[in-house]
Amino acid sequence: MLHGLAIVIFTFCMIGAILITPPDKYTEHEELQEDISGEERTNQADIRSSPEQSANRNAVLNVSGANNSLLSSSNPYPTLKSCILSRQFLLIYTMNLCGLMYAVFILVFYKTYGLPKVQDDQFTTLVGGVGSVLSAVAAGLGGVLSDKFDFKKVCFTIFVVELSAPLLLPFFGHLKPVFMFCSLVGFAMLGCSGGIFPSEISRIFGNKHGSTLSGLLNTGNVVAFCIIVALLKCTLHHIGYDRFIHILSVFVAIAILLSLKVRDN
Numbered sequence: 696m697l698h699g700l701a702i703v704i705f706t707f708c709m710i711g712a713i714l715i716t717p718p719d720k721y722t723e724h725e726e727l728q729e730d731i732s733g734e735e736r737t738n739q740a741d742i743r744s745s746p747e748q749s750a751n752r753n754a755v756l757n758v759s760g761a762n763n764s765l766l767s768s769s770n771p772y773p774t775l776k777s778c779i780l781s782r783q784f785l786l787i788y789t790m791n792l793c794g795l796m797y798a799v800f801i802l803v804f805y806k807t808y809g810l811p812k813v814q815d816d817q818f819t820t821l822v823g824g825v826g827s828v829l830s831a832v833a834a835g836l837g838g839v840l841s842d843k844f845d846f847k848k849v850c851f852t853i854f855v856v857e858l859s860a861p862l863l864l865p866f867f868g869h870l871k872p873v874f875m876f877c878s879l880v881g882f883a884m885l886g887c888s889g890g891i892f893p894s895e896i897s898r899i900f901g902n903k904h905g906s907t908l909s910g911l912l913n914t915g916n917v918v919a920f921c922i923i924v925a926l927l928k929c930t931l932h933h934i935g936y937d938r939f940i941h942i943l944s945v946f947v948a949i950a951i952l953l954s955l956k957v958r959d960n
Contacts, residue, residue: 772899772900772901772904775904775907775908778900778904778908779908779911783899783900783958784896784899784900784908786953786956786957787892787895787896787912787957788911788912788915789953790850790950790953790954790957791888791892791912791915791950792915792918792919793946793947793949793950793953794853794854794857794884794888794946794947794950795884795885795888795915795916795919796919796922796923796943796946796947797857797860797861797881797884797940797943797944797946797947798857798881798882798884798885798888798919799885799916799919799920799923800881800923800940800943801826801860801877801878801880801881801882802881802882802885803920803923804936805819805822805823805826805878805881806819806820806823808868808936809822809868809874809878812868812869812874813868813869813871813874815871818871818875822874822875822878822879825875825879826878826879826881826882826883827882829879829882829883829886830882830883830885830886831886832886833882833883833884833885833886833887833890834886834887834889834890835886835890836886836887836890837849837853837886837887837888837889837890837891838890838891838894839890840887840890840891841890841891841894841895842894846891846895846898846957847954847955847957847958849891850891850950850954850957851951851954851955853884853887853891854947854950854951854954855951856880857880857881857884857947857950858944858947858948858951859880860876860877860878860880860881861877861940861941861943861944861947862944863876863877864877864940865936865937865938865940865941868937885916888915889913892909892912893905893909893912896908896909896912897909923943926939926942927939930942
């Protein structure tokens with residue numbers, strides 16, 4: 696059942712990513728050309744009547760030509776394929792995926808894992824409700840943090856905070872405050888992921904491909920869920936939930952190491 700649900704969600708994510716694709720024909724290069732041509736049409740009569748203004752017109756055209764050449768040469772990712780296969784996108788996608796492993800586990804299994812620990816159904820329900828609200832708040836806060844601070848430092852900080860949760864939960868998960876903290880960290884990470892990474896993707900690859908790449912980035916939730924289900928099926932009967940959470944902490948540690956390789960803004 697879980698595998699079928701994962702396939703359905705993954706299919707909808709891919710359809711959404713395809714539908715988000717913006718028109719390819721309208722670029723910054725053409726926008727600049729339209730602005731220049733509009734200005735030329737407005738001042739055409741004045742330019743013809745004065746040699747001085749004719750010289751100014753030539754200067755404007757020279758500058759616009761230089762700007763057009765700069766726009767063409769400064770874009771290292773001219774096609775969607777080059778964006779997807781670029782080191783930057785693959786690094787961010789892998790980092791996001793590793794960071795989501797613990798968060799997705801908490802989202803799906805927090806009650807299955809926590810109820811035998813705290814033995815309080817109302818409390819675990821409260822944790823889920825508060826976590827949902829926190830996830831929405833964290834999505835907005837993540838976008839603000841990515842705009843105000845360096846992306847590399849923001850990622851490193853949130854992953855370090857996240858790592859504390861899977862390290863504490865197996866040992867102190869029977870304590871309600873610890874269980875709530877570790878669960879809320881997972882919910883918050885889900886929100887931060889949706890707020891931080893899309894804005895960075897758009898900054899690196901531009902608005903033309905940024906929306907499509909952000910849609911592909913969102914498939915990380917489904918991929919993480921599929922990996923978790925596969926690992927649980929192979930290991931749960933042998934190691935139990937506590938040791939499985941230790942495995943998830945390794946993924947978060949990998950995300951921390953990958954965040955150190957991200958380029959500074």
